[in-house]
Amino acid sequence: MSERVRAYHQLSMHRPDGFAPGPGALDWATQPAPFRQYRGARLIELWHRPLEESPGYDEVFAGPVGEPVPLSLASLSQLLYDSLGLSAWKESGGSRWALRVNPSSGNLHPTEAYLVAPPGVLQEEGLLLHYRPDLHAAEVRAELDSASMQTLPGDGVLVALSSIPWREAWKYGERAYRYCQHDLGHALACFSIAASALGWQVRLMRQLAEPELDRLMGLSGEGFAEAEHADALLWIGSPRTSEPRLDESLLDALANASHQGQPNRLSARYRDWPALAEVQRQCRAPELPARDWSAAPGASEPANPELVLRPLLHRRRSAQAMDGRAGITAELLRAWLSRLMPVHSPVPFAVSGESAQVDLLLFVHRVQGLTPGLYWLARSGDGSPVSGLRDFAWRRMDEALPLYLLEEGNAQQLAGLLSCGQEIASDGCLAVAMLARFDEALREGDWRYPRLYWECGQIGQLLYLEAEAAGLSGTGIGCYFDPLVHELLGLADSRWQSLYHFTLGRAVWDERLSSQPAYAQTRRPAP
Structure with missing residues (x-):
């Protein structure tokens, strides 16, 4: 472990005689926008099932439930709805804010998701997509050259999770890196559980260095007022695929993609936190050897056999x-x-x-x-x-x-x-x-x-x-x-x-808050 990372860890500690360096007071004029969007990008409307249509709660932790659901608009929509979607809107005193399935420090949500869908799933071409939880929709960031692009390994889908550190630093200063990574861990668990309910498994891909992943996801170009970094690349698909690998033709298609849409500015201005930026650079993963993903058997007996999963995910x-x-x-x-x-x-x-x-x-x-x-x-x-x-x-x-x-x-x-x-x-x-x-x-x-x-x-x-x-x-x-x-x-x-x-x-809830549904209506796919 380098001395730079050790120094950051010490600097970002809270102590009884002083907290980690932070803003001291919240500058509400610079509060980051809660949702990333790419203006001008084409939208694909997603859908979701009623929450009662759900596997059992205990089943998903032992491994993928049942036969893998075919990869489609319907199944990808459900995956995102159950992992990163909104769960409700809250209102109080004229203010309105969203709650999400995935928890976040201070409800600030630095984590964003990008999907690489293979040709023939959503349209004839392969697509690079950005998920919009506020709309439960996908923004098309790029259409990929399908002529040179092979299908994704095991007919799965790739999901890149990224972080926007400024969202947390606005409130927490130098300690924000810790909270971004906490949130990433929550999102990993959310995706794993949502995928298991569809009969899919989730694997962390180690083939790409994280700076290269930035480039392939379209995060390293101009137009980003606030830095955004790819932290993890996931493969999600059938458990019958034991060792998914990234094909060179897929990487070439991503590298040569023409990106659509302009990223929105989240704040009118922002403050730099040097130690936060330094630890972000220092801890980016290089290309790593593949892992043996053999999962340990022996899941415990169901403790809650009458409970179903999805209502719990969205009620949290x-x-x-x-x-x-x-x-x-x-x-x-x-x-x-x-x-x-x-x-x-x-x-x-x-x-x-x-x-x-x-x-x-x-x-x-x-x-x-x-x-x-x-x-x-x-x-x-x-x-x-x-x-x-x-x-x-x-x-x-x-x-x-x-x-x-x-x-x-x-x-x-x-x-x-x-x-x-x-x-x-x-x-x-x-x-x-x-x-x-x-x-x-x-x-x-x-x-x-x-x-x-x-x-x-x-x-x-x-x-x-x-x-x-x-x-x-x-x-x-x-x-x-x-x-x-x-x-x-x-x-x-x-x-x-x-x-x-x-x-x-047992929680004590603030009865002054009112709650509205996350989305206006349940959207089902065309028959």
Whole structure:
């Protein structure tokens, strides 16, 4: 790991005596527009099924459900609707804003999606598309030369996920890079789950260096007032395709494409954050060797056999406050934690082909059957107690799960203190700190730094859904005092680093807000 990335990580920490460098106050005149659009680009209207037309909730985590659905306008529309679409509009005091299926820090949504659809799916030519969640439509950025372009591997579709750092930096300053990568992890989980419901799998492609991916997606040319960077290229298609590869003819077609539409300006002006820009350059992935994507078998038995998936995806909300009274059972907590184990949930954790690097520190407040206190879920490594932490009890609490009691006691005030004094962390049933095997992962290169946040985002997305499935709510917490978490654990080095916090409980909703449907009507394809 380079000293530049280590320096950014230290700079972007929140401390009790001072927060990471940020704007201090919000400049509402420069608030970024919430939706990227390409003016002048042709629109393709997408559609979606009623939410009740859905597979079971538990089915999707074990792997693709049923036979793969044919690649078509209908199936691509459903994929986007269930992963990145709007879930509702909210209004209060004359203000109106959108909520989305994929969570985002501060509801700022830096993540954009671009699709490469093969010839004959949406039209005779292959297409490079940009997804417009506000319209549930696709903008045609380029028509690809189908004469020289072979079909995509395994008759699948490519999806590039990009980030616009300014959207987060407007509010969070230098720490924004962390939040962009959290959001990318949430989006990866959303795509994995939505694809599984269609009988498809998702694989992270490693064949292209990220700067080259910028060029192929049309993000490196002139006209972008605010920088946008491609962070991940996904292949989505039939699980019968074991090792998708990018054909040179496809890459040539993308490289020679004539791009349509002008990107909109998101703010009248923006502020540069030097460390943010530097870590963005430093952590871009090079071309990497292919991974073995064999997913681990052994998904757990369905815990919620009567629940269906899609209503939960579109019902998910981030709680703004918890009631401080509701509790859960130890049985429910164990079901949640089992869902977070990669061996039990190939979807979404098999998407990168990389081993888990994140464990969980649990602050248990109100869990019937478990003593309040600090617990550790060893979801990475071999599940053994972790060395290098201070002298904890490490009492194994479950035969099937590597769950350990570290220390008994009331941890509510501690959870709130560590999460920048936010009461929501102490008012839930429990709070979670996600700790990554920092130095170990980053020995492979600086490009592994953002991917640790991706894994945290994937964990967070499953916690959101598990809470919703239980009639409760969750929320991600990006503001926490990094050094205090490390001090609590007795960490004297950077082997483990806290990268994301989360809390779950019964939400208290603001009744002053009104809610409207995400889209005016359900749009079905022509018969």
